[in-house]
Amino acid sequence: MKIKEVIVVEGRDDTSKIHQSVDADTIETNGSAVNANVINQIRHAQAKRGVIIFTDPDYPGNRIRHIVDHAVPGCKHAFLPREAARAKHPDRKSLGIEHASAEAIREALRGVYSISEKGDSDISREDLVSAGLIGGSKARARRDRLGELLQIGHTNGKQLLKRLAMFQITKEQFDDAMSQIFQEENNDG
Template sequence: MEEKMKIKEIIVVEGKDDTVAIKRAVEADTIETNGSAIDEKTIEQIKLAAEVRGVIIFTDPDFPGEKIRKTIIEKVPNCKHAFLPKELAKQKNGKKIGVEHAKPEHIRKALKEAHVMDIEPQELITQQDLIYYRLVGDPNAKTRREKLGDLLKIGYTNGKQLHKRLQMFQISRESFVQAMEQIFQEEQINE
């Protein structure tokens, strides 16, 4: 039997089902937030985990998951972040989204690609770039943002949050432009 990949950092997830899914995929310890109303005791656990072993935040690719991520970032800034694209986190019937529905290989890939957000980012991509590349104010903007989040491994964001997320992860202009070219090429193929 193949030995499971070991994760040094403690993984922050939303609940027990996420912990079960993580442990199916890798050998790791988790902290469960038990929903988006994270109490101070849980924040203190995450702070200690960050000091001792490091932390990977791995929440669901939805609004509550992003809210949890944002709450933790404000209080524990140097965490790594792992993201799953929505389509890889869907329940078989497609009704629910969450880490607990992801296949072990997708969880392992997301954890391997986890990275730290920069808290004092430089602006490499401007708001004007988002308009130019039709990531805001366009009928297909949401689909493009989803694809961009997947390609750059930064997760999905709405139009307001995209600029901030690109800055926090210090996405290079070159990586951004390459990803957008790929998205536009796929759109042309699918027309």
């Protein structure tokens, strides 16, 4: 799989894993202290080929994503589900692209999104509450599964509505994903 855009990742291990999975170029942020030189490289890449931000599904990864997206508007986004990014070794609890399988990385890159500048959505906060995505014992698990199905990444309750709007998720896509989640829950128990 050849990727035209330059992929922004956090570090060397992520670059290594990307190169094992797809034919692509990367820019490394070297952690969350994204400096002006790196931002300038990303701006140049965005102007020439486009950029996909592909950071770890954790707080530092989301922080880097926000910094880069704010400094370089128009970037595309790829998200890796948290479960796909977990270290396989039982003693390690870290999350990262470097822990994912090549297929999980290819799947995330096939599901790339562009962010809407408008951020309009026909999904309301009431929809989230009635779907059990805010509050309740299953809310976090449902949000995690919704993020996987829609390929919009992990979010907390406050971020979810904004993320759905940013990625122009339609009410139909939302309802279809929630139907699948409810069906999975019914089959599990």
